[in-house]
Amino acid sequence: MFVLIEGGEVYAPEPAGAASVLVAGDRIAKVGPVDGRALAALGLEVEVIDARGCVVVPGxxxxxxxxxxxxxxxxxxxxxxxxxxxxxxxxxxxxxxxxxxxxxxxxxxxxxxxxxxxxxxxxxxxxxxxxxxxxxxxxxxxxxxxxxxxxxxxxxxxxxxxxxxxxxxxxxxxxxxxxxxxxxxxxxxxxxxxxxxxxxxxxxxxxxxxxxxxxxxxxxxxxxxxxxxxxxxxxxxxxxxxxxxxxxxxxxxxxxxxxxxxxxxxxxxxxxxxxxxxxxxxxxxxxxxxxxxxxxxxxxxxxxxxxxxxxxxxxxxLKLGRKGALRPGHDADVVVLERGSLEILEVIARGRRMVKAGRLAVTERFLEQSNRKVELHGRKYRER
Known part of the structure; x- marks a missing residue:
């Protein structure tokens, strides 16, 4: 599975300008120009995230x-x-x-x-x-x-x-x-x-x-x-x-x-x-x-x-050599932020999309066969 994050302003964490980030499996394959149509022409399954107008940063x-x-x-x-x-x-x-x-x-x-x-x-x-x-x-x-x-x-x-x-x-x-x-x-x-x-x-x-x-x-x-x-x-x-x-x-x-x-x-x-x-x-x-x-x-x-x-x-x-940066070969930990507000739009962890379009995209495994409803709000949360 490939994920292509197209057209965002990349901070790797240093500024890298407008670029695409290509994720292959659980690693970053490329940061820079990527031809999505060429990937599709090869018959590869590619999930595309439009990051134009957004900021792309490491997890x-x-x-x-x-x-x-x-x-x-x-x-x-x-x-x-x-x-x-x-x-x-x-x-x-x-x-x-x-x-x-x-x-x-x-x-x-x-x-x-x-x-x-x-x-x-x-x-x-x-x-x-x-x-x-x-x-x-x-x-x-x-x-x-x-x-x-x-x-x-x-x-x-x-x-x-x-x-x-x-x-x-x-x-x-x-x-x-x-x-x-x-x-x-x-x-x-x-x-x-x-x-x-x-x-x-x-x-x-x-x-x-x-x-x-x-x-x-x-x-x-x-x-x-x-x-x-x-x-x-x-x-x-x-x-x-x-x-x-x-x-x-x-x-x-x-x-x-x-x-x-x-x-x-x-x-x-x-x-x-x-x-x-x-x-x-x-x-x-x-x-x-x-x-x-x-x-x-x-x-x-x-x-x-x-x-x-x-x-x-x-x-x-922490000597986690494949973490903390958007580089080819690093773990595919990527966050896409809305420019200006810096709200979180996308979160990818080890190549898996955890947040999509600002919404949680995964469920804890223990809930899959449970009928429990777990919802707790701290007092400070209520005060905001």
Whole structure:
């Protein structure tokens, strides 16, 4: 099956001008001039998407989603449900990385792995971190390194809580040992081998990260701190770390990405070492897309500056070499946006159309033989 996206303005994520994108199976075959009539003349089955007047971009990568739902820090009844496929694909997200948080007892690594596998069966790309807030980490096989070696979906360790009242107060030596274990797992498997660090709002802020780099044989590329937008002092420390080669992550939970991107740029942060995630559990995965759209439409960021934060930068830090860009040979993860409004019109994940003409085109498999009606609206959704 071929899909031909004709005549859109392509951002790959860098501007590539008006071009067509030809998808063959689950890969991108060509970006540039494509003769659709010649393909049809060969007797090939070609599905054509007219993208004239539209913007064509890579599928978004979300490096931090609680796929099993949030831990529930106001009692058991405050736990949130699992993330559904439709929530992800209608947000233009074609690749997710799942993680556990403070609850690693009722939210389990086996459950998280099963959820990632389910997403893969349904057509999107899904990975996970081994562990959670705890140190030593809760793992599938006894260690992060073994998880990485034996489980395809595991790409690193995390999210490990530091400078947070909910952390297990790991020592610097324990953090260094964990980061080294994940890194060696990455060397042996070709995976990212990163340690994803949950940064709290404690007074220590990023001091543990600085000390790891200064006092232990830990390289900047091994660490990936997130939630660095909790305060201006924390953000300024994160900006300094990007100049040392550490990639940091901002979440969109508070829906104030524009504010933090302005500060990041004003203070000389290295945008190549910045990513953005949804931290979906209580917030919707769609918040990620909506916040990126907002910084382009309302904060004056160009699309070519904003897109790498959710595409190529994320693919680089996660070492997902066929993700985050529209290139021949890359995975066929493509999003078509309406020019101006930047509304999502089409989403293709690994060559499969998930959203067509702005409407969901797939159904979760568990609903196929079910008579259930599942419809939940958060209070903030109702207020909009």
């Amino acid at each position: 978004l990568l979300d490096p931090h989603e609680h796929l099993l739902g949030g831990s529930g820090e106001r009692g058991f009844a405050s736990q949130t449900p699992e993330i559904a496929l439709r929530e992800v694909v209608t947000a233009g997200i074609t690749t997710v990385v799942g993680c556990l948080g403070v609850d690693t007892t009722t939210k389990t690594m086996t459950g998280l792995l099963a959820k990632a596998k389910a997403f893969k069966e349904e057509g999107i790309s899904a990975y996970l971190y081994s562990g959670g807030y705890d140190v030593p980490p809760v793992t599938l096989t006894g260690s992060v390194r073994r998880d990485m070696l034996l489980v395809d979906e595991v790409i690193g360790a995390g999210e490990v809580a530091v400078s947070d009242l909910r952390s297990t107060e790991p020592t610097l030596a324990e953090l260094a040992r964990l980061a080294s274990d994940a890194h060696v797992g990455g060397i042996l498997t070709g995976k990212a081998g990163i340690t994803h660090l949950h940064m709290g709002d404690g007074p220590g802020r990023l001091e543990p990260v600085r000390r790891l780099l200064a006092e232990h044989d830990v390289a900047p590329g091994w660490l990936y701190p997130t939630h660095v937008e909790r305060s201006e002092p924390l953000m300024r420390e994160a900006i300094a770390l990007t100049r040392q080669g550490v990639t940091v992550d901002i979440d969109t939970v508070e829906e104030d990405l524009g504010k933090w991107l302005r500060l990041f740029c004003d203070e000389g942060g290295d945008l190549a070492n910045l990513t953005v995630s949804s931290d979906a559990s209580i917030p919707s995965p769609r918040t990620l897309f909506e916040q990126v759209r907002e910084v382009v439409r309302e904060f004056g960021f160009s699309l070519e500056r904003a897109l790498p934060l959710v595409t190529s930068n994320t693919a680089r830090v």
